[in-house]
Amino acid sequence: MxxxxxxxxxxxxxxxxxxxxxxxxxxxxxxxxxxxxxxxxxxxxxxxxxxxxxxxxxxxxxxxxxxxxxxxxxxxxxxxxxxxxxxxxxxxxxxxxxxxxxxxxxxxxxxxxxxxxxxxxxxxxxxxxxxxxxxxxxxxxxxxMRTMSLSESQRSSAEVSLHELNDHDHLSGVRSPLGYRDLAAEAVRGGWPALVHSSVADAVEFNASYCNDITSTDLRLATGVRHDPVRVRRLLASLARNVATEANVANLTADVAADGRSIDRDTVRTYLDALASIFIFEEQPAWSVSLRSRSRLRSRPKLHLSDPALACAALQLSPQRLANDPEYFGQVFESMVIRDLHAYLDTAGGHIFHYRDDTGLEIDAILEFVEGEWAAVEVKLGTRHIPEAEANLLKLRDERVDTDRVGRPRFLAIITGTEYGYTLPSGVHIIPIGALTA
CATH class of the missing domain: 3.40.50 (Rossmann fold)
Structure with missing residues (x-):
């Protein structure tokens, strides 16, 4: 033979x-x-x-x-x-x-x-x-295991190591090879290994087919229950619209019922559990931490799909349409950053949370390392909101978190969709997603 x-x-x-x-x-x-x-x-x-x-x-x-x-x-x-x-x-x-x-x-x-x-x-x-x-x-x-990060798919220059970054480091000369529309294309393509060398047009077809399979086949094979494929598709679209937000089951239920057919929250919760069982839906939990102030923490998780490309596919977005909607692109970009941070943190078994308190202070990602250290990250697609993000990070460190109990953060950073990386005078790092790695 x-x-x-x-x-x-x-x-x-x-x-x-x-x-x-x-x-x-x-x-x-x-x-x-x-x-x-x-x-x-x-x-x-x-x-x-x-x-x-x-x-x-x-x-x-x-x-x-x-x-x-x-x-x-x-x-x-x-x-x-x-x-x-x-x-x-x-x-x-x-x-x-x-x-x-x-x-x-x-x-x-x-x-x-x-x-x-x-x-x-x-x-x-x-x-x-x-x-x-x-x-x-x-x-x-x-x-x-998740879909591929930009570093794994070799789209990132991999100049900045998440695990080697500290608050005393000074970044300079860091540059991402990915521009604004490149990032839109990567968001629509997604991190599927089979698409690393594929055209964006082929990726759009792949992701559309993937969403169809979720609603028509995957859930039934995984759970043994035949869910209403029309309702599951509407739920996927609702999750896509609410990606990287704290939308609750009531919000999603209202969205799914927008076609005039009634549906109760328990059914939507069952659908969410089924999507979680095939690793399509994931919640980013709120951080529980000792505070030095009288602020109270909010506990609602943020919602994510397993890859931002599924959000784009559920809403039938091309790279051009995504790029032309910077507000929604900001949500998708945040979800892409969370995907990549998971890949980089998972190398050592770390965890990702988000922060929100009753004063309105929000931080997009809190990273907990296995050594017991933590870091705080804001996510901004462009440069316009960098000053606000910097102020939020410093307020979290200096006014909210009881650093006597949990220690000072390993670093504070703003991950962006911009070209250059550097360190602000405050010590907050500006890191293009296209320059980050584990």
């Missing part, structure tokens, strides 16, 4: 890229995935469909099984689960949620072997809760 490549023969070497016909672009979570495999029996790699989980898993695996390859694979997983787990380790079990009973079998196999780095479980949907399924504590590490 000809010696042709198969999934089981793919390894960590770059030769596996030949099989996929596209060179693998390193992902920010590669390092963290390697660390978790060295420490845990298995790693769960989860995220939206087509964000690159399988390709990344194959870079770290020495054998693999794809449960979505055929119906017989799922049936065999039910009949002979232990047999399917045999293979060179780490062994990738792709789309494991198609056979949720594998979870406990894999957990027992990890206990039996007593070794780290045995399995990578990748999935584009979270299976329904089952009281019979063990939490996996002590056996599995968990990584949320």
């Amino acid at each position: 000809p010696n042709k490549p198969t999934a089981d023969r793919l390894s960590k070497s770059s030769q596996s890229a030949v099989f996929w016909l596209v060179r693998y672009l390193d992902r920010m979570i590669d390092t963290r995935l390697g660390r978790l495999l060295a420490a845990m029996g298995g790693v769960v790699l989860e995220g939206p469909r087509a964000c690159g989980k399988t390709s990344t898993g194959l870079q770290h695996a020495n054998s693999s099984l794809r449960l979505d390859s055929s119906p017989s694979a799922v049936e065999l997983a039910e009949l002979d689960p232990v047999g399917l787990l045999q293979g060179a380790t780490p062994r990738l079990i792709d789309e494991w949620q198609l056979s949720p009973t594998l979870w406990n079998v894999i957990r027992h196999e990890i206990d039996s072997r007593g070794l780290s780095g045995q399995f990578i479980l990748s999935g584009s949907a979270a299976p329904p809760d089952d009281i019979r399924r063990h939490s996996g504590a002590g056996r599995f590490g968990r990584i949320r």
